[in-house]
Amino acid sequence: MIQEQVLVVTGARASLGRHLAEHYLSLGWTVVGCSRQPSDLQSERYRHFTCDVSQAAEVSQMFLAIRREFGRVDALINNAGIMMPGLVAAQPMSEVMEIIGVNLVGAFACTQEAIRLMARRRAGRIVFVSSIAVPLASAGLGAYAASKAAIEELTRVVAREVAPLGITANAIGPSIITDSGMAAAMSPDVVARTVEASGTGRGVSLDDVTSAIDFLLSPGSQAVTGQIIYVGAV
């Protein structure tokens, strides 16, 4: 069993997840990442699992392997998420189910497993990734925004449930992350409207989001739980 703090980041192959994995490796954490595809991230303190978080059995197997290899989880960042734009009246139900499966069911399954490991040490930090699409009620993002709204409620419920175990649960809700792959997946029109609706009038960077998560994982945020922090004002 290792002594270093262990962080689990879902959706760690690319974009924000990759950025977070590299960032926390640079800060000395042992990082466990997962994604549906393999990762080329190389580090002695990085372990990658190929895992579809929407499949609870795969998540259970991954956490069993984490228990065997590391014996602990100190923090979980539920970053895995997919976004497929579409009007509610037009979006295929297969897409809706996929979005809910990864964004909500995946985060639920990982959180459930992480709590059971964190409970051993009576300590832990859980960070969910929501979106500014929730307060903006962005047209064209119905399934995505609904999945993230559910994540926000899950954050509040988890925070209440696990407080007696010394575990905190919070969410960050980024605006458009201009240097991530997600921005490229959105129509320029939606990007422009979202940026315009943000109080800052600009998108945010991967570093902006990481800074907010730094706070939630820091010792100084022990008393902060059940909160949604929007990165990019609303």
Place this chain on the structure above:
Amino acid sequence: MEGEEKTIGQLVERSIESINEAGIVDDKVVLEDTAYVKRPEGPFDSLALVALIAELEAAIESDLGVVVSLAAGLGKASQGSPFETVGSIKRYVTEVVRAAQQ
């Protein structure tokens, strides 16, 4: 086998005692095989059961060197739940450990 059953019995009691003292339950479980653990008959709510499972899994790892998951037992109904009494927990843990060793 008998030695292992005794070890499991001790680690189950030690784990329950740890949750009794953790400050997350109002009433304590009596360390007798017939004593109820899980609500409504016993004092442990769902959160206490989650903490107990974490404690048991860690104890099984350190005392027996076996990595097992006990979470499947949480899904079972109150009547017939492996977490109903101290004795049923001992039997459940013994069963799961033996299955993992085969």
